[in-house]
Amino acid sequence: MKALEDKISTKLSKVSKNFDIFNMKVKELDTKVDTKIQQLIDNDNRKRNLIVTGIPPQENESLNDLIKALSSKLGYESSPECRVYRYKGRENNNERPIVIQFSTEFHKQDFFTRYKKIAKTLNLGMFAGFKGKNSRIYLQHDFIKTQYHINKFAIKMLREKKIISTRIIQGFVYVKVSSNDDFKPFETVKDLENAIAIIVN
Structure with missing residues (x-):
């Protein structure tokens, strides 16, 4: 009987732990969504x-x-x-x-x-x-903070001839990384760095 109780207790503990992890991930996702919505609102006010x-x-x-x-x-x-x-x-x-x-x-x-x-x-x-x-x-x-840094980095890359061109569309920075690419936006400077690295390599 004691062994069964211990087994049930262990499983309940695992379920509780998994539930806590799930709640944490939901909260993280909610925070990311809220941040993205606020960025879109802020950008719309500045574009x-x-x-x-x-x-x-x-x-x-x-x-x-x-x-x-x-x-x-x-x-x-x-x-x-x-x-x-x-x-x-x-x-x-x-x-x-x-x-x-x-x-x-x-x-x-x-x-x-x-x-x-x-x-x-x-x-x-x-x-x-x-x-x-x-x-x-x-x-x-008048960029929002993330777009300001992306634009600053894109201009640097343009001067170093590591990208083809940039455009500003509705407040967002669009970058044409190579002659075969279309203009596209990037979420972060790191995303743009990775796209350039793929072309260079």
Whole structure:
């Protein structure tokens, strides 16, 4: 009788342990799903944005006037429809980028394409209140954290000629690793590294 009880107890212990492992895996999966959903929501909020850096805040500044001046330099007769604001930060913080939120992703991409054609000619002195200032200003996509790192790595690989090209589609970085590949997104930098390693080897 004692042997039977011990056997039953051992089996129940194993079942309990397996159940705990199952619960742990379910919780891990729930966390991954929640994280992915949050990333998609965050990305959807950012995919129409461009970030402008290199323009320090001024007292009583008009961000709309800044964007009008920038749009004019990019060849627009009038500024594209957009909302403009600075990232919140501490008072007197000169590192608060400007966010341009366009009405559509198409308008954002057109603006960025025009910027890339003359990027090296744009400097702070083109804006009212900054006459004589020759420091560069920069535009970049408003990526979520994971896509920012993937894009940074992809640009490095592009310069080293280890990939063919990159595209930004709805806020995600798509990479054409080899001439025989289609453009495709990657979840992590490691995934992109592995794809490049396969081609190299």
